[in-house]
Amino acid sequence: MARRPLPRILTDSAPLARMANFASLARGREFARTAADSASDVFHPLITIGRGLRRLAVAARGRWDATPKESRGPLLFFIGACVLVVALVPYGPLLALIAVMAAGAWAGRERTPVVTGPSEAETERLRALYEALVPYLSAEGDPAPLYTHGGDWERVFGAYAFDDNGRLERLQLKYPAYFTDGEDRSRARIEQVLYAKAGRGREYHFAWDELANQLTVTVLGALPADIAAQRFVTSPGETVLGFTDPDSVQRTLPVDGADGTRDAPPVVWRTGPRSTEPHLLALGQSGSGTTTLLRSIALQALAHGDVLAVDGTGTGEFGCLVGRRGVLAVESGLAGALAALEWASQETERRLVAANRARQSGRPVPDDTRRPLWIVVDRPTALSHLAAAEGRDDPQRWLQVPLRHGRAAQVTVVVADQFESADLLSDPVRAHTKARVVLGTATAEEVRAVLGAPPHTTPTASVPPGRGYARLGSGPVLRVQVPATPDPFDDATSEAHREAVLALLPERTAPDDTESLATVDGGSAPSDPARANGADGADGVDEAEPSAAEPVGAAARVSIVKGGDARTVTGGSREALSADR
Numbered sequence: 001m002a003r004r005p006l007p008r009i010l011t012d013s014a015p016l017a018r019m020a021n022f023a024s025l026a027r028g029r030e031f032a033r034t035a036a037d038s039a040s041d042v043f044h045p046l047i048t049i050g051r052g053l054r055r056l057a058v059a060a061r062g063r064w065d066a067t068p069k070e071s072r073g074p075l076l077f078f079i080g081a082c083v084l085v086v087a088l089v090p091y092g093p094l095l096a097l098i099a100v101m102a103a104g105a106w107a108g109r110e111r112t113p114v115v116t117g118p119s120e121a122e123t124e125r126l127r128a129l130y131e132a133l134v135p136y137l138s139a140e141g142d143p144a145p146l147y148t149h150g151g152d153w154e155r156v157f158g159a160y161a162f163d164d165n166g167r168l169e170r171l172q173l174k175y176p177a178y179f180t181d182g183e184d185r186s187r188a189r190i191e192q193v194l195y196a197k198a199g200r201g202r203e204y205h206f207a208w209d210e211l212a213n214q215l216t217v218t219v220l221g222a223l224p225a226d227i228a229a230q231r232f233v234t235s236p237g238e239t240v241l242g243f244t245d246p247d248s249v250q251r252t253l254p255v256d257g258a259d260g261t262r263d264a265p266p267v268v269w270r271t272g273p274r275s276t277e278p279h280l281l282a283l284g285q286s287g288s289g290t291t292t293l294l295r296s297i298a299l300q301a302l303a304h305g306d307v308l309a310v311d312g313t314g315t316g317e318f319g320c321l322v323g324r325r326g327v328l329a330v331e332s333g334l335a336g337a338l339a340a341l342e343w344a345s346q347e348t349e350r351r352l353v354a355a356n357r358a359r360q361s362g363r364p365v366p367d368d369t370r371r372p373l374w375i376v377v378d379r380p381t382a383l384s385h386l387a388a389a390e391g392r393d394d395p396q397r398w399l400q401v402p403l404r405h406g407r408a409a410q411v412t413v414v415v416a417d418q419f420e421s422a423d424l425l426s427d428p429v430r431a432h433t434k435a436r437v438v439l440g441t442a443t444a445e446e447v448r449a450v451l452g453a454p455p456h457t458t459p460t461a462s463v464p465p466g467r468g469y470a471r472l473g474s475g476p477v478l479r480v481q482v483p484a485t486p487d488p489f490d491d492a493t494s495e496a497h498r499e500a501v502l503a504l505l506p507e508r509t510a511p512d513d514t515e516s517l518a519t520v521d522g523g524s525a526p527s528d529p530a531r532a533n534g535a536d537g538a539d540g541v542d543e544a545e546p547s548a549a550e551p552v553g554a555a556a557r558v559s560i561v562k563g564g565d566a567r568t569v570t571g572g573s574r575e576a577l578s579a580d581r
């Protein structure tokens with residue numbers, strides 16, 4: 001009987017053999033790879049030296065080729081002499097061999113290639129920026145346009161830098177000479193394009209070099225906001241409005257910040273008879289920090305002068321000043337504000353007359369006309385509005401004389417208000433406040449409207465309180481961060497800030513209850529007539545009559561503390577104030 005053949009799969013050993021072959025092949029490859037790795041580890045120094053010797057040989061060959069024919073003879077002779085010397089000195093050949101090996105190892109070391117030029121993504125950004133500028137920086141009929149669609153961006157972007165996240169940090173670009181770089185509108189258009197294309201939300205500085213037709217855009221870091229109220233090292237007549245960029249001002253002041261003491265560049269405002277901007281106006285949105293700026297100025301002013309504060313917000317923002325030496329009054333009601341400002345106006349006139357008389361009679365100007373008087377008015381337009389509703393005098397009317405003649409009489413006016421109410425500011429306030437500050441979020445047009453010049457940086461959409469721009473007279477527009485000077489009586493104020501502000505307050509000259517007298521609602525509390533005293537001790541003073549509590553703006557009393565002595569007069573009694581002069 002014939003035997004049946006087994007199935008082919010059981011007899012044919014080819015697949016199994018193939019599998020066995022694959023396995024041995026894979027093993028062999030693995031072995032070869034391991035051997036190669038080990039060999040390359042072992043022979044790595046030799047490989048490096050070999051590579052270095054090859055590079056040296058190539059370099060020597062290049063050098064030899066570059067050597068003029070007539071110099072080759074002497075060079076050969078020199079090399080031969082060197083070889084002879086080496087051969088003759090003891091251990092010369094060995095040392096020479098070691099030197100050659102070392103040179104080979106040095107020349108053959110692996111060098112990480114230096115990446116130059118922008119990455120692909122960065123190149124794409126630069127190209128997009130270039131294309132976006134084409135419509136604004138090209139003109140029909142230009143035979144050799146710097147900017148054309150699909151043109152060479154490397155021709156115009158002289159320098160650029162990106163941060164670690166690939167965002168543009170600095171860009172220097174050339175623009176055609178016919179571009180109207182002297183016109184603010186033309187500049188603003190370019191700045192807007194760059195701002196949009198380089199990434200919104202950051203603050204950019206634009207430096208226009210009109211001579212070289214070159215614009216440099218730099219991303220600005222945020223101004224440090226860790227400087228709080230403190231005693232600044234300044235001379236009398238100097239007030240620190242805030243701190244700015246280091247290259248914007250030439251001076252620095254030692255300040256205590258979050259990381260200890262450091263030098264910071266201040267924006268210093270000079271007041272007094274020689275000041276060209278003797279009065280200041282600060283504007284901003286609600287919550288931008290204008291009241292804080294006034295508080296900071298008042299605290300600095302108290303170091304060398306007297307302060308009269310009028311708080312149009314009626315929220316007691318200057319309550320911490322009440323009863324302190326040098327604080328003449330803190331008013332938050334309409335009647336009180338009117339009386340206090342009228343007094344300030346008449347005091348300015350008195351100082352001028354006294355100084356004039358002294359000069360005419362050849363005597364020195366009396367001391368009581370030389371002590372600086374600061375009139376600090378927060379939101380006067382709120383009081384103006386109230387006054388109009390009640391058919392009374394506009395309190396701003398009484399600022400006219402101090403604003404016009406204050407400089408000669410050592411009287412400084414500081415006004416703060418909100419953008420929305422700026423229209424209600426009187427003409428003298430607008431005309432005589434040459435030192436200007438804009439705080440908080442503001443468009444370039446708003447900054448320009450207040451400061452008279454546009455900012456050289458792109459205002460960002462959100463800024464911390466106290467951040468803005470300052471301009472003194474016709475000087476440059478400076479970025480500024482006001483020192484944190486919060487109301488120490490505000491529950492939200494941190495302990496450190498509260499202590500910093502309280503430490504700057506002059507000593508108390510009146511008992512604590514004065515605080516509730518003048519700041520809360522125009523002073524409804526009775527005061528102690530025994531404390532009532534004139535500035536010179538002999539002035540006429542009305543005895544205060546206790547009155548019923550009245551709403552803000554209907555105040556009937558004024559509390560004035562002059563030269564450290566308390567004086568209380570009825571708000572409606574202007575005669576009493578006049579008599580006091």
Ligand SMILES: Nc1ncnc2c1ncn2[C@@H]1O[C@H](COP(=O)(O)OP(=O)(O)OP(=O)(O)O)[C@@H](O)[C@H]1O
Pocket residue numbers: 225284285286287288289290291292293313465466467481482483484485486487492
């Ligand atoms: N320079 C600053 N540093 C830190 N915080 C500040 C600064 N300026 C203001 N603030 C804080 O911002 C808030 C608003 O400040 P502030 O009252 O001075 O603003 P404002 O412009 O007067 O607003 P409003 O008129 O609505 O009172 C407060 O909590 C204040 O402490």
